[in-house]
Amino acid sequence: MKLNIVVIGLSVTSSWGNGHATTYRALIEALAQRGHHVTFLERDVSWYRNHRDLVKPSGWNVSLYESLSDIPRRFGQLIRAANLVIIGSFVPDGIAISEWVTSQAQGITAFYDIDTPVTLSRLEGGVDYLSAAMIPRFDLYLSFSGGPVPQMIEEKYGSPFARALYCSADTRLYTPQQAEPKWSLGYLGTYSDDRQPTLEQLLIAPARSLTSEQFVVAGAQYPESIVWPDNVSRIEHLTPQQHPMFYSEQRFTLNATRADMRALGFSPSVRMFEAAACGTPIISDRWPGIETIFKPSQEILLVSKPQDVFEILRDMTDERRRTIAANARKRVLAEHTSYHRAEQLETYYLEALARRQRKPRKLSEIRPVQVAEF
Structure with missing residues (x-):
């Protein structure tokens, strides 16, 4: 199974001031090692532009975009053709991007909530990267939090399929070093x-x-x-x-x-x-x-x-x-290595795909969003 995967996330190019970058890098590197084609889309913003620390990716791609309208204009065909499209938490204009992606993508769509506790504590009051109404439209909700949390996301917010996907360690990088503790x-x-x-x-x-x-x-x-x-x-x-x-x-x-x-x-x-x-x-x-x-x-x-x-x-x-x-x-x-998470994501993808094939979404469940709205 070789998948074409698109990830729209907060940042993978800079770990400055966020924990998303190392989480994405570990997962994507493992997916690439397992033969999947991954493209990461990141909004080009000044505070990450000035602190970029990504070593040249091996076997996967990063594309920077300037504005919301770039998503359908530059990456529309890529997203429509992907087997799996993942949108991460704290993505600028995340709700609008999710609206468009879940209306246009032919493959499985997933929301990867690297900030699940923050999201759930603020969702009723509103967060600018996800709305409660969007959750049922994703085929898969990947939760940073495990235990009873994924089931609660299904029961309270109507996710058709929620599973824990913890962060991990890229054990090619994170290994013991020869050093005296200071x-x-x-x-x-x-x-x-x-x-x-x-x-x-x-x-x-x-x-x-x-x-x-x-x-x-x-x-x-x-x-x-x-x-x-x-x-x-x-x-x-x-x-x-x-x-x-x-x-x-x-x-x-x-x-x-x-x-x-x-x-x-x-x-x-x-x-x-x-x-x-x-x-x-x-x-x-x-x-x-x-x-x-x-x-x-x-x-x-x-x-x-x-x-x-x-x-x-x-x-x-x-x-x-x-x-x-x-x-x-x-x-x-x-x-808890990145390879464990890549294997879990593959399993979740196959389960979500099987669920969709058993019960196709009705047209009434998808609210079309025109590209012109961007």
Whole structure:
């Protein structure tokens, strides 16, 4: 089975300020390795244009577009002929693009929600990349969140077929590096208002107590008003190629979860899989379903307060630390690589195709959208 796949996503060319790029790169590289032809369409915007870090794709294509009207004008034939068209979350003008794609595409259409907890928490009030009315029009809803969430999307929003498609680690890039740890605890992630209190509690507070230890926070968009302890280093941005060494230079890495993700649960961050693949043990806040991803105390360390982190950093032996890291890496290699996700997507595609063939969509279920509306 060799598929022609079109992905319209937030960004694949730049990982600056977003977690979408590494998720897309890992999945698409694996799909290309499995023989599929993939084209990624990305809006050309200044904040990604100025921070592009994509190494030349091997076996897949990227096309940049300037405006909404470029979709039907430049890529209409490509989209109509594709076996599978995927539209991602946070795509500019995502609702209008979805309207046109689901009306015109002959193949399977899918919405890949890399931001499921955020989407569901705000959908009733309105988000500019997806509407509740659009969800039943996609053949497939790929959810960043697992557990009971896909079934809820089917039951509450009328998706004909919703399945979890977690992020993953590209284990060709994310591997252990030969490095001596220089930071006791580190964190990699873009600034977020609702995540900062967790970072304050689980990294900055321990840093203030353990003044002889070194800590690090890497990521974009942190306000200048934040007062960092002297033993917390700041790195504005790291390209994905720099991530493996960064992780390998930490004794532990922190997973700090956004409020919407923590409330919904079953929403692992891509950084968890990438850090584990690099052989770095993870300290994480608690949320429902995390035990379905990594086994607590055996593959991941769960904490609730600064004292928990303090005790781990002060008391845990290197032998146990390495054992937990090795167990987590083993779990990623067994279940959470980009090749696992590519295989899952193939399976979902075949299931969605079979469902459509059993029950063709009625014309009344598809509201035509004229290209002129763009």
